[in-house]
Amino acid sequence: MNNPSVTVIVLNWNGKDLTLECLDSLNKVDYSNYNILVVDNKSSDGSVESINKIYPDISVLKLDNNYGYAGGNNRGFNSLKNDKPDFVIFLNNDTVVDKDFINPLINPLLTNKNIYQTVPKIYYQNNPKLIWYAGGNINLWTGxxxxxxxxxxxxxxFNLEGITKYATGCCFCMRYDDFKNIEGFDENFPMYSEDVDLSLSIRKKDFQVWYTPNSTIWHKVSASIGGSFSFSKNKRKLKGLFLLFKKHANPFQYISIILFMPFQILYQFIKLAFTNKK
Structure with missing residues (x-):
C-alpha cells in the first residue's frame, strides 16, 4: 500500500489551550497523506471558535452532548464512514507529538495482519525523558x-518493540476496518479502562497489540481533567476496573480480584494522600 491515508482523531472538552497546542504539533508532522478531526464534546470555553479561526483547514465535529472518551471517539470514528481512511489514530488533546510519529505506528500494521493495534512510547511533557508509558501490564488475578x-x-x-498487553487510550493506531470490526469502544465504561477493554477484546480474538518505541509523543498527564490525582478521578478508575474485570475475568480470577481489591484501593488512597502533601 503506497502512501496510505491516516486520520488523527483528537477529542476535546473545554480544553482549548491544550487542544491548540496539540494541533500545532500535529500541523508539523512529516507525513503527506493525513487529516485531523477534532471531536468536540459540547465545550463551553470557545474551543470550537478558536480552532476554526486558527486552523480553518482542520475539520471539527461538534457534538450535541458530552459523550465522554468512548462515546466521543466512537462518534468521531463513525463520522468518517464516507471517507474511510486506511488508518485511524486516536490522540488525547493533552499531548504533543513528534513530527515523525505516524510512520512507525502504521508500518507494523502494513506488514503484519495479526497486529491490530499499535501504540507509541509516551513521555511526561514536563520531563521530556521520563517515561509515562512504554507498554501495558495487566494481571487478571490481582486486578x-x-x-x-x-x-x-x-x-x-524501552527501545525494544514488540507485543504488549494493552495500548493506552492516550494514543494508538488501528486500521479503519479493524476498529469497525471490533465495534469501537464500549461506552459503558466511565472514562477509565475503556482503552484496556479494547485491547483485551482484540487479544481475545487472537490478534496483537504492538508497542512501537520509534513513535514518540509527550503527555501533559491528567491536565484535561484537572490535576494528577483526585478522589473523583480514583472513584471513576475503580468503577472502570470493576466493569473491566467483570467483563473479562473468569470466575476464579474475579474472586481473586475481589480479595486483592482492598489492597488496590488502599494503594490509591495512600498515593493520593502523599501527592496532596507535595
Missing amino acids: SVSHRGIRQYDNEK
Missing part, C-alpha cells in the same frame, strides 16, 4: 493494570 516504565528515565530496554 493490577499499569504502565511499563512509568516514572523511569528512558533507557535501551
Whole structure:
C-alpha cells in the first residue's frame, strides 16, 4: 500500500489551550497523506471558535452532548464512514507529538495482519525523558493494570518493540476496518479502562497489540481533567476496573480480584494522600 491515508482523531472538552497546542504539533508532522478531526464534546470555553479561526483547514465535529472518551471517539470514528481512511489514530488533546510519529505506528500494521493495534512510547511533557508509558501490564488475578516504565528515565530496554498487553487510550493506531470490526469502544465504561477493554477484546480474538518505541509523543498527564490525582478521578478508575474485570475475568480470577481489591484501593488512597502533601 503506497502512501496510505491516516486520520488523527483528537477529542476535546473545554480544553482549548491544550487542544491548540496539540494541533500545532500535529500541523508539523512529516507525513503527506493525513487529516485531523477534532471531536468536540459540547465545550463551553470557545474551543470550537478558536480552532476554526486558527486552523480553518482542520475539520471539527461538534457534538450535541458530552459523550465522554468512548462515546466521543466512537462518534468521531463513525463520522468518517464516507471517507474511510486506511488508518485511524486516536490522540488525547493533552499531548504533543513528534513530527515523525505516524510512520512507525502504521508500518507494523502494513506488514503484519495479526497486529491490530499499535501504540507509541509516551513521555511526561514536563520531563521530556521520563517515561509515562512504554507498554501495558495487566494481571487478571490481582486486578493490577499499569504502565511499563512509568516514572523511569528512558533507557535501551524501552527501545525494544514488540507485543504488549494493552495500548493506552492516550494514543494508538488501528486500521479503519479493524476498529469497525471490533465495534469501537464500549461506552459503558466511565472514562477509565475503556482503552484496556479494547485491547483485551482484540487479544481475545487472537490478534496483537504492538508497542512501537520509534513513535514518540509527550503527555501533559491528567491536565484535561484537572490535576494528577483526585478522589473523583480514583472513584471513576475503580468503577472502570470493576466493569473491566467483570467483563473479562473468569470466575476464579474475579474472586481473586475481589480479595486483592482492598489492597488496590488502599494503594490509591495512600498515593493520593502523599501527592496532596507535595
